[in-house]
Amino acid sequence: MFVSDEDLMMKCRKGDMSAFELLVRRYQNPLINYIHRSVNDYHRAEDLSQETFLRVFKSANRYEPTASFKSWLYTIATNLCRNEVRNRSRRNTYYLEDLVEEGEDVYHTDIMRDTRYMPDVLLEKKEQRQIIRKAFAQLPENQRVALTLVTYQDLRYEEVSEILGCSVGAVKALIHRARQKMKKLLIKAGIGEENINAKI
Template structure:
């Protein structure tokens, strides 16, 4: 009987870790179904996995945003790490009547702006197609063009180089709203919050950035 009891105990012990893993996986799946606001609240309530879910959602997005703004991949990774450190420390101060995405973009945007103030580096921005004419609400730069063939590397590299040159010439404050709108797809209201500018200033800067970009890029690609 003793041997059976031990065997039974061992069997239970071998099953329990698997059961715990399944439950943890189930909880993680449930977190992924929650809104940002609910995940933030879960984190504030002491669920350590919730903050990990916020990192999962925003890590790559913020890295792309900062990288396109400052042009240094390694430094961008440092700034994103600092972003999440600040979010973790100050999450209890976050105004939950606002969008979490806007708040975290504001933090990373401020870090990127400080980086640009402290050193003169040019942003590396990746584009695949350019439209020289657009309306106020259109995004002039798109990531994909069905006319491109997979082996059309020369054209893409040429275009990328010209775009980099054009973006370099945009003032830093114009460049920021340009990237937020044209690459990140943020609304004017979100950009205003992120850059801490009023709506009129955002629209004015974006309009100037678009016009300047079009003038600069046109002779390069004709």
């Protein structure tokens, strides 16, 4: 039987750890991916995801079932990502993934791995992923958050508007601008419209 997130959260509020565990299992994958797209560092993304779940647990008493759990969770994660990016720029810290030059392939996960014998398809996908990630990093913060939430987390515009604290109309405009800018950036990175079409 499927139990809704809100019901699980109410159980968690009463101290049911199994309900909390189920929530973590449900959202660990999308949450890490969302944070990873924002901070561009896997280990930091894992830390921040753990921190997000910890905050959810701590503030379970304050949770009201009127609010959607999903948007509440992503609001916490978005705030943590914003803090992380702000602190990073203050400390002038760069992660290895950010320092990757165009065309190079030096993921920190790949340092120990010999990529010479990897299939071409994998390499191509990796390259493609890298280009998309770089293009995402160039978007303004609100546009990036809105587009990530809609494209990868499958959130509704209404939920995104709750997370960003703006109207649904504003989200509509943000998504559209983000898509247009992404298209321009991808064309600039060498993936023209024809290439996009060909790849699809």
